[in-house]
Amino acid sequence: MQIFGIATQALFGQLLIGLINGAFYALLSLGLAVIFGLLNIINFTHGAQYMLGAFCAYFLLQGAGIGYWWSLLVAPIAVGILGIVIEKTMLKRLYALDHLYGLLLTFGLALVLQGVFTNYYGSSGLPYRIPDELSGGFNLGFMFLPKYRAWVIVASLIVCLATWFVIERTKLGSYLRAATENPALVQAFGINVPRMVTLTYGFGVGLAAFAGVMAAPIYQVNPQMGANLIIVVFAVVVIGGMGSIMGAIVTGFGLGVIEGLTKVFYPEASNTVIFVIMVIVLMLKPAGLFGKER
Amino acid sequence: MDTTAAASHDTRAGIIETRTARGNRTFLVATLVMALMFVVAPFVGVYPVFLMKALCFALYACAFNLLIGYGGLLSFGHAMFLGVAGYASAYTAKNWGFPPELAILFATALSALLGLVSGLIAIRRQGIYFAMITLALSQMIFFFCLQATSITGGEDGIQSVPRGRMLGVLDLSNTLVMYYVVLAIFLAAFLLIHRIIHSPFGNVLKTIRDNEPRAISLGYDAERYKLLAFVLSATLTGLAGATKAIVFQLASLTDVHWSMSGEVVLMTLLGGMGTIFGPVVGAFILIGMENYLASFGQWVTVITGVIFVFCVMALRKGIVGELGAWWLKRGK
Numbered sequence: 001m002q003i004f005g006i007a008t009q010a011l012f013g014q015l016l017i018g019l020i021n022g023a024f025y026a027l028l029s030l031g032l033a034v035i036f037g038l039l040n041i042i043n044f045t046h047g048a049q050y051m052l053g054a055f056c057a058y059f060l061l062q063g064a065g066i067g068y069w070w071s072l073l074v075a076p077i078a079v080g081i082l083g084i085v086i087e088k089t090m091l092k093r094l095y096a097l098d099h100l101y102g103l104l105l106t107f108g109l110a111l112v113l114q115g116v117f118t119n120y121y122g123s124s125g126l127p128y129r130i131p132d133e134l135s136g137g138f139n140l141g142f143m144f145l146p147k148y149r150a151w152v153i154v155a156s157l158i159v160c161l162a163t164w165f166v167i168e169r170t171k172l173g174s175y176l177r178a179a180t181e182n183p184a185l186v187q188a189f190g191i192n193v194p195r196m197v198t199l200t201y202g203f204g205v206g207l208a209a210f211a212g213v214m215a216a217p218i219y220q221v222n223p224q225m226g227a228n229l230i231i232v233v234f235a236v237v238v239i240g241g242m243g244s245i246m247g248a249i250v251t252g253f254g255l256g257v258i259e260g261l262t263k264v265f266y267p268e269a270s271n272t273v274i275f276v277i278m279v280i281v282l283m284l285k286p287a288g289l290f291g292k293e294r
Numbered sequence: 295m296d297t298t299a300a301a302s303h304d305t306r307a308g309i310i311e312t313r314t315a316r317g318n319r320t321f322l323v324a325t326l327v328m329a330l331m332f333v334v335a336p337f338v339g340v341y342p343v344f345l346m347k348a349l350c351f352a353l354y355a356c357a358f359n360l361l362i363g364y365g366g367l368l369s370f371g372h373a374m375f376l377g378v379a380g381y382a383s384a385y386t387a388k389n390w391g392f393p394p395e396l397a398i399l400f401a402t403a404l405s406a407l408l409g410l411v412s413g414l415i416a417i418r419r420q421g422i423y424f425a426m427i428t429l430a431l432s433q434m435i436f437f438f439c440l441q442a443t444s445i446t447g448g449e450d451g452i453q454s455v456p457r458g459r460m461l462g463v464l465d466l467s468n469t470l471v472m473y474y475v476v477l478a479i480f481l482a483a484f485l486l487i488h489r490i491i492h493s494p495f496g497n498v499l500k501t502i503r504d505n506e507p508r509a510i511s512l513g514y515d516a517e518r519y520k521l522l523a524f525v526l527s528a529t530l531t532g533l534a535g536a537t538k539a540i541v542f543q544l545a546s547l548t549d550v551h552w553s554m555s556g557e558v559v560l561m562t563l564l565g566g567m568g569t570i571f572g573p574v575v576g577a578f579i580l581i582g583m584e585n586y587l588a589s590f591g592q593w594v595t596v597i598t599g600v601i602f603v604f605c606v607m608a609l610r611k612g613i614v615g616e617l618g619a620w621w622l623k624r625g626k
Contacts (some may be wrong), residue, residue, distance in 0.1 A: 036422075040422075042425070042426065077591050082321070083499055090603070090607060093607065097610075099370045099421060099422055100421065100422065100425065101606050102603065103368070103425055104424060104559065104563065104605075104606050105602070105603060105606040105607070107559075107602060108560075108598075108599045108600070108601075108602025108603040108605075109599065109603060110599070111556070111596070111598055111599030111602060112595075112596050112597050112599035112600060113599075114595065115592050115594075115596035115599060116596055116597030117598070118592045118595070119591065119592040119593060125449065133392070133607045149536060168531075181367070197385070228433075231429055231430060231433045231552060232433075233428040234429060234430055235426075235430040235433075237426065238419075238423060238426055264378065268441060271437040271440075271441070272434045272437050272438065275431065275433060275434035275437075278427070278430055279415055279431070280387065282415055282418050282419070282427065283415070283418075286418040286419055
């Protein structure tokens with residue numbers, strides 16, 4: 001069976017890979033957007049924290065025999081706590097300064113984390129087994145769908161939508177949105193804004209670690225796994241604009257799919273297509289697709 | 295740029311670049327001392343190849359500083375100019391038989407063009423977005439260089455580039471001759487940057503950095519000034535990259551990689567953003583460190599990261615900036 005002269009098998013295969021990549025773009029850009037909203041900092045360490053999540057799962061399995069499902073819970077909490085320590089000891093001191101210093105600090109931290117792990121684990125990947133419950137797959141007739149990949153897409157969607165729900169539809173979320181608009185006023189109402197900022201950073205970092213655990217069985221555990229990914233995610237964030245949570249989710253998945261389709265129709269451009277889209281979006285709508293003009 | 299940044303820039307600017315006669319004299323004396331040190335350095339046992347590498351990076355950092363220190367724009371994609379100019383000079387020198395001066399000139403012009411195109415795109419957003427966009431653009435160029443193997447040689451790069459004869463007379467295969475050519479290029483560019491900073495254009499640029507709305511209300515077209523600063527910075531970065539390719543007879547993917555963009559940020563931050571000598575100091579420290587710590591492998595990345603964190607937390611004015619502040623306090 002063929003569509004546009006391309007075997008459907010290949011088309012759907014790349015579409016699936018696109019959706020998987022999109023799931024990670026969405027999770028990571030969501031975390032970046034949540035952090036940026038409240039802290040006004042672009043978290044350059046995000047890629048390294050995603051890598052830490054994967055390593056955390058690997059250590060839990062190798063060291064304590066703790067499997068995938070518990071890792072999915074423990075790793076984000078552990079990495080999130082590390083994030084909170086970073087926020088409390090370092091980022092906190094930079095809020096009064098130009099936002100660019102936050103970018104520089106997190107860039108330095110990313111170098112440290114990636115350097116340390118590359119030093120001990122090299123740059124080749126460490127394998128992480130797919131949990132038994134999710135091995136195998138479904139035969140859909142037109143393609144084979146591995147269970148684990150389906151799970152990644154569904155789980156990422158659920159987490160993204162839950163985050164959207166909490167921020168846009170609950171009382172806690174309303175505090176958060178209010179603090180984004182005017183922290184001084186929210187503080188005056190008796191809400192502990194500094195603590196909220198700390199927890200928000202921890203949560204955003206936890207999302208990155210969650211993505212890292214989910215990525216471990218697919219991409220292997222590799223110290224450099226977040227380094228290049230984060231740059232693509234930056235482009236995703238620029239395209240979506242950081243105004244809305246839903247924007248981050250939609251652009252994440254959308255760009256993943258576009259990237260996958262490019263691999264089918266014009267493979268040479270698959271690495272650069274997201275950057276090209278970024279350029280086009282910047283020319284037409286500088287604030288991004290979902291962003292608000294300042 | 296918000297007001298706190300503007301304030302810190304103000305004090306910094308006041309320290310190093312007072313436009314008084316005294317400030318000017320200090321600059322001239324310091325530049326002369328620096329030039330003399332570089333002239334005699336090969337004779338007191340400093341390895342010329344190391345010096346050439348450090349000088350190329352110093353020029354790279356000075357060009358970068360022109361943008362961040364005086365324009366207030368943090369580019370995280372300057373590696374694209376360094377790398378593309380390196381490829382251009384290596385390719386033309388090797389495959390088209392260009393003499394070195396023409397190869398460097400061509401590569402610098404190409405870098406200026408790339409600066410104009412990427413500047414037009416990136417200048418549409420400010421602050422953090424500007425940094426992310428330049429980073430994304432340079433990553434795009436990186437993938438382009440990786441895939442255009444017929445021009446760039448892909449993973450291998452362009453190797454054994456002929457150094458040739460500068461202007462037909464200077465035989466660059468002689469390391470010492472090559473060194474003095476690099477030094478001349480560096481000093482010329484360094485003086486040019488000083489001139490740019492203290493020109494009316496430079497003053498408007500600093501005004502825009504410190505208070506953009508006011509500059510606009512005074513009738514200055516801020517976007518055009520920023521774009522010109524970006525192009526100038528890209529051009530001089532291209533000059534550094536092109537020279538570096540001729541010196542090392544090699545153009546490779548390392549120079550287009552994002553880590554090279556990060557490195558120049560660190561050099562400038564460590565030496566002192568918005569100080570004229572800071573980037574030179576920062577470049578020499580970092581290149582020296584990489585040179586002597588090369589056997590530590592990946593730990594160099596870790597140390598680089600630690601210095602980054604340290605600079606942001608405790609040394610935001612950079613070495614030269616802090617020394618300048620100390621000097622002023624002492625003088626009072």
